[in-house]
Amino acid sequence: xxxxxxxxxxxxxxxxxxxxxxxxxxxxxxxxxxxxxxxxxxxxxxxxxxxxxxxxxxxxxxxxxxxxxxxxxxxxxxxxxxxxxxxxxxxxxxxxxxxxxxxxxxxxxxxxxxxxxxxxxxxxxxxxxxxxxxxxxxxxxxxxxxxxxxxxxxxxxxxxxxxxxxxxxxxxxxxxxxxxxxxxxxxxxxxxxxxxxxxxxxxxxxxxxxxxxxxxxxxxxxxxxxxxxxxxxxxxxxxxxxxxxxxxxxxxxxxxxxxxxxxxxxxxxxxxxxxxxxxxxxxxxxxxxxxxxxxxxxxxxxxxxxxxxxxxxxxxxxxxxxx
Numbered sequence: 152x153x154x155x156x157x158x159x160x161x162x163x164x165x166x167x168x169x170x171x172x173x174x175x176x177x178x179x180x181x182x183x184x185x186x187x188x189x190x191x192x193x194x195x196x197x198x199x200x201x202x203x204x205x206x207x208x209x210x211x212x213x214x215x216x217x218x219x220x221x222x223x224x225x226x227x228x229x230x231x232x233x234x235x236x237x238x239x240x241x242x243x244x245x246x247x248x249x250x251x252x253x254x255x256x257x258x259x260x261x262x263x264x265x266x267x268x269x270x271x272x273x274x275x276x277x278x279x280x281x282x283x284x285x286x287x288x289x290x291x292x293x294x295x296x297x298x299x300x301x302x303x304x305x306x307x308x309x310x311x312x313x314x315x316x317x318x319x320x321x322x323x324x325x326x327x328x329x330x331x332x333x334x335x336x337x338x339x340x341x342x343x344x345x346x347x348x349x350x351x352x353x354x355x356x357x358x359x360x361x362x363x364x365x366x367x368x369x370x371x372x373x374x375x376x377x378x379x380x381x382x383x384x385x386x387x388x389x390x391x392x393x394x395x396x397x398x399x400x401x402x403x404x405x406x407x408x409x410x411x412x413x414x415x416x417x418x419x420x421x422x423x424x425x426x427x428x429x430x431x432x433x434x435x436x437x438x439x440x441x442x443x444x445x446x447x448x449x450x451x452x453x454x455x456x457x458x459x460x461x462x463x464x465x466x467x468x469x470x471x472x473x474x
Contacts, residue, residue: 173413176236180211183404184232184240186225188218192274192438196402197241199434200271203425204418222246223257230264234407236414239268244400245313248457252465253311261458266410267450269422270403272440275356275379276317278388279368281347289371289391292351293325300328304349306340309333311470314340316461317353317374317398319468324393344368353398356381357439374398380441401443403450415447 181204185197194216201212217225226246232238247261259265278289284303286292296303307315310333322329332349334340337358344352345367352359356379362368372388373379376397388396404422406415425431426444435442445453 173236173411173417176414176417177208177210179237180213181205181208181236182232182238183212183214184225184229184238185214185216186218186222186229186240186242186246187216189216192440193241193243193402195438196272196435196440199431200241200404200422200425203428203431204421207421207425221250223250223254223259227258229405230259230407232407234266234409234411236406236410236418239404239406239418240265241271241402242405243402244457247405247454249311249313249316249461249465251458252462253470261454262451264408265405266408266415267447267454268404268406268410268415269419269447270401270443270445270450270453271422271426272402272435272442273375274400274402274440275381276313276353276374276398276400277356277359277379277382277385278317278321278351278353278371278374279344279359279363280351280371281344281349282366282369283347284350284369286371287369289386289388289393292371293327293392296325296327296329301330303351304330304332306332306334306344306349306352308337308340308354309335311465313398313400314353315470316464316468318351319470320396320398320464321353321388321393323464323467324396355439381436381439401453402440403443403445419447 183197183201185194187193198214201214205212217228222243223246226240226242229240250257251261280286286295305318307318337354340352341354343349345362353374356373359368359370363370370385372386372391374388376389378387423444426442
C-alpha cells in the first residue's frame with residue numbers, strides 16, 4: 152500500500168474513533184474547575200451549570216474550586232488537563248480577557264490554551280452615585296466631572312478589576328478626571344459610597360439595587376450595550392451620552408485547547424438546552440445574572456474582542472501591570 156493510502160487510512164480511522172467517542176460521551180464523571188473560592192457567585196454559577204449538565208448527561212459533574220491570584224491559578228491548572236471533554240472550567244471575563252493585559256507573565260494563553268464551549272451568562276454592571284452628588288443622569292454627571300477635574304472620586308474592588316476598568320472607560324470616553332480609590336473588594340468600596348466617603352462606583356447591578364431601593368444610592372445607568380432585564384427603566388451609558396460604551400462582564404465554560412469539535416458542539420447544545428429551563432432562568436435571575444447561551448464560535452469571538460478592548464483601556468489609563 153502506498154504511503155499516501157496509509158496516511159489516508161490512518162486519518163479515516165482517527166476521524167471514526169473521534170466520532171465514536173463523541174457518540175459514547177460521557178462514559179465517566181466530568182471535572183469542572185472553578186478558579187474561585189467556594190461560596191461566591193461564580194462558585195454558585197459553576198455548581199448550577201454542573202448540576203444541570205449532570206442531570207442531562209447522566210454522569211456526575213464534580214466541581215473543583217482552585218482559587219487564588221484572581222482566578223489565574225485555577226485556569227492554569229485547567230489549561231493543562233486532557234482535552235477529552237471530561238475537563239471543563241468556568242471562567243470569568245477577568246481571567247481570560249483582562250488578565251493578559253495585567254500580567255505579562257500569565258501562565259496560559261487565553262486563546263490557544265482553551266476551547267470556548269459556551270458563554271453562559273452576563274453580569275450587569277451599573278453606575279451608582281451617592282445621593283449628595285447633584286446628578287440624576289449620566290449627562291448631568293459628565294459636566295460636573297469635567298468642570299472640576301479631580302473633584303469626584305470613584306471606588307473599585309482593586310486596580311485592574313472589572314469595576315476599575317469600567318470607570319476608566321467612562322473617564323476616557325467622557326474626557327473627565329475622576330480620582331480612583333481602590334479597595335480590597337466590592338463590599339468595602341460600596342460601603343464608602345453609601346457612607347459618602349467617595350462619590351461613585353461601577354459594580355454588579357444586583358449588589359447595588361438594594362441600596363438604591365433604600366435611597367442610599369442613585370443608579371444612573373447600566374454598562375452593557377442593552378438595558379438589563381432586571382432594571383429595564385435604567386438606561387445604558389451608551390444611550391446616556393457615551394455612545395458605544397459597553398462593559399459586559401461574563402462567565403463562560405471552556406475546555407482545554409484542542410477539544411474535538413464533535414465534543415465541543417455536544418457540550419454546547421446540552422448547556423444551551425439547560426439554560427432555557429425555567430428553574431435555571433429563575434436561579435440566574437436571583438443571582439443577578441442574565442443568560443447568554445452562545446455558540447462556541449460566538450464565544451471565541453467575544454474572548455478575542457474583549458482581550459483587545461481591555462488592553463486598550465489598560466493602556467489609556469496607564470495602569471501598571473503586574474511583573
